[in-house]
Amino acid sequence: MKSVRTRFAPSPTGFLHVGGIRTALFGWLVARQAKGQFILRLEDTDQAREVAGADQHIMDSLRALGLDYDEGPDKGGPYAPYRQSERLASYKNWAQKLIDSGRAYADPYSSAEVQAFRDQDQKAKRPFLYRNYRPANPPAWDGSQPLRFKSDPKPYKWHDEVLGDLSAGPEVIDDFILIKSDGYPTYNFAHIVDDAEMEITHIIRGQEFLASVPNYLNLYEALGLTPPIMATVPHILAPDGKKKLSKRDGAKDVLDYMKDGFLPEALVNFIASLGWNDGTEQEIFSRQELIQKFSLEHVQKGGARFDEQRLLWMNGHYIRELPLDELYEKVADFWPEEAKNYDETYKKQVLALVQERLKYLAELPELTRFFFVDLPVDPELISRHKQLGKLAKNDLKSLLEQGKASLEQSDFTAIDLTERLNQLLELTGQRPAVLFSLIRIATTQAPASPSLAETLVVLGKERSLSRIDQQLSSL
RNA sequence: GGCCCCUUCGUCUAGCGGUUUAGGACAUCAGGUUCUCAUCCUGAAGAUCGCGGGUUCGAAUCCCGCAGGGGUCACCA
Numbered sequence: 001m002k003s004v005r006t007r008f009a010p011s012p013t014g015f016l017h018v019g020g021i022r023t024a025l026f027g028w029l030v031a032r033q034a035k036g037q038f039i040l041r042l043e044d045t046d047q048a049r050e051v052a053g054a055d056q057h058i059m060d061s062l063r064a065l066g067l068d069y070d071e072g073p074d075k076g077g078p079y080a081p082y083r084q085s086e087r088l089a090s091y092k093n094w095a096q097k098l099i100d101s102g103r104a105y106a107d108p109y110s111s112a113e114v115q116a117f118r119d120q121d122q123k124a125k126r127p128f129l130y131r132n133y134r135p136a137n138p139p140a141w142d143g144s145q146p147l148r149f150k151s152d153p154k155p156y157k158w159h160d161e162v163l164g165d166l167s168a169g170p171e172v173i174d175d176f177i178l179i180k181s182d183g184y185p186t187y188n189f190a191h192i193v194d195d196a197e198m199e200i201t202h203i204i205r206g207q208e209f210l211a212s213v214p215n216y217l218n219l220y221e222a223l224g225l226t227p228p229i230m231a232t233v234p235h236i237l238a239p240d241g242k243k244k245l246s247k248r249d250g251a252k253d254v255l256d257y258m259k260d261g262f263l264p265e266a267l268v269n270f271i272a273s274l275g276w277n278d279g280t281e282q283e284i285f286s287r288q289e290l291i292q293k294f295s296l297e298h299v300q301k302g303g304a305r306f307d308e309q310r311l312l313w314m315n316g317h318y319i320r321e322l323p324l325d326e327l328y329e330k331v332a333d334f335w336p337e338e339a340k341n342y343d344e345t346y347k348k349q350v351l352a353l354v355q356e357r358l359k360y361l362a363e364l365p366e367l368t369r370f371f372f373v374d375l376p377v378d379p380e381l382i383s384r385h386k387q388l389g390k391l392a393k394n395d396l397k398s399l400l401e402q403g404k405a406s407l408e409q410s411d412f413t414a415i416d417l418t419e420r421l422n423q424l425l426e427l428t429g430q431r432p433a434v435l436f437s438l439i440r441i442a443t444t445q446a447p448a449s450p451s452l453a454e455t456l457v458v459l460g461k462e463r464s465l466s467r468i469d470q471q472l473s474s475l
Numbered sequence: 476g477g478c479c480c481c482u483u484c485g486u487c488u489a490g491c492g493g494u495u496u497a498g499g500a501c502a503u504c505a506g507g508u509u510c511u512c513a514u515c516c517u518g519a520a521g522a523u524c525g526c527g528g529g530u531u532c533g534a535a536u537c538c539c540g541c542a543g544g545g546g547u548c549a550c551c552a
Contacts, residue, residue, distance in 0.1 A: 125476040186551085307502085436511085
């Protein structure tokens with residue numbers, strides 16, 4: 001049996017956003033599930049739109065997400081090269097076959113002339129079809145003119161793994177360009193040649209190509225090729241739900257998500273479940289489960305909106321699931337500046353306290369800064385507090401003095417601190433909302449922090465007491 | 476405009492003729508977890524399944540119209 005071979009074939013014109021990644025992910029899942037191969041091919045046939053470094057960026061993104069490819073431009077493989085710009089000879093060969101069989105011809109018109117035809121059709125409110133203007137006696141192709149496919153319009157029915165049975169009439173089939181006048185092939189031609197030569201079994205692509213499929217089918221026929229299995233993945237929509245997600249609508253580079261501390265596992269799970277599910281109510285899928293359970297038939301037909309809230313939740317979930325030591329390693333580059341002189345033991349204690357609060361790793365500094373540096377007293381923390389804001393300064397002062405007196409006697413173990421804080425509640429007759437809030441604010445100067453006793457343990461006696469003094473002197 | 480695709484809570488979705496008073500998750504709101512934030516737990520609100528016809532004893536599920544959205548009609552992919 002032929003082994004399953006899928007490919008991801010981006011053009012190096014920029015970074016990869018979630019939409020592109022999803023296409024890659026689905027192809028990767030299909031290949032891994034079937035124990036086949038996943039191939040990366042760069043479609044760099046448009047020199048004008050090419051962006052320097054984009055190819056490397058794409059490869060970095062795939063690797064960062066763990067979407068490893070078996071063959072690719074930087075990896076080689078039995079069907080190398082994997083860059084279309086290096087495969088021009090191939091396209092020439094196949095083009096020659098078409099010329100020989102009378103299925104390709106040189107386009108004698110200037111672009112201005114073609115544009116005139118187009119305008120004419122547009123004015124008449126009918127779709128532009130080049131074949132209506134097909135030259136009767138085209139000149140021999142010398143490579144300086146575009147080479148066009150001589151189409152054979154007919155209706156087609158075909159099957160799409162996601163969308164089901166599809167069909168289209170002959171009116172959509174046209175003489176499209178195979179090779180541009182600059183010698184480079186168009187996508188329409190190149191991908192068909194490459195997929196055939198590379199023995200690709202499944203084409204998974206966005207729905208912007210759907211309207212062209214009949215043209216491809218016509219070309220496959222002319223080349224004597226059997227079309228691969230096709231699957232059309234719907235677009236991911238911008239948050240407003242109107243148009244497809246694009247870079248200009250704020251679609252972020254996936255590598256930027258990684259830089260903000262979104263975990264690859266979370267990103268992969270999120271992107272997979274955007275438009276796919278296994279038919280059950282399961283939400284969290286490990287990579288192994290995705291490979292095992294993924295199927296193109298369960299991919300949603302309609303477009304899905306990108307909901308960052310959901311990604312945030314899922315990422316937080318994956319962060320919470322991580323063993324502390326593993327999280328500690330991942331968080332290495334995210335500590336606040338002030339943490340650099342602290343040792344691993346201390347930082348791990350801090351990390352354990354904020355693990356359940358982290359939605360993404362880049363939040364670490366704002367959540368933990370007070371563990372590493374004394375922040376200036378912020379009077380608003382008290383004045384804005386529901387209960388504390390109502391108390392007179394003298395009352396606050398005396399409460400805090402009592403707290404200080406008790407804590408001075410403590411050995412700052414969790415057990416002792418908890419007990420003392422409880423005693424303090426009875427002694428002062430105050431509710432936790434008042435007493436604990438006050439001490440918490442005094443010792444952290446942060447609007448939010450982990451629980452009081454836990455925080456004090458990590459902060460330690462000396463630092464806690466000196467901060468209480470600092471607060472006292474401001475009252 | 477022609478052609479093609481799509482349409483279930485705000486969002487992601489389950490559902491493939493009857494077990495559905497349409498289920499779950501995110502977000503929202505309320506309560507609980509000795510304090511804030513978060514986690515966790517419980518609960519609430521939230522979709523006449525785009526609309527209109529049919530078929531059927533019975534339809535979110537099948538058929539036909541319509542509407543809305545998207546894609547495409549490049550020497551871009």
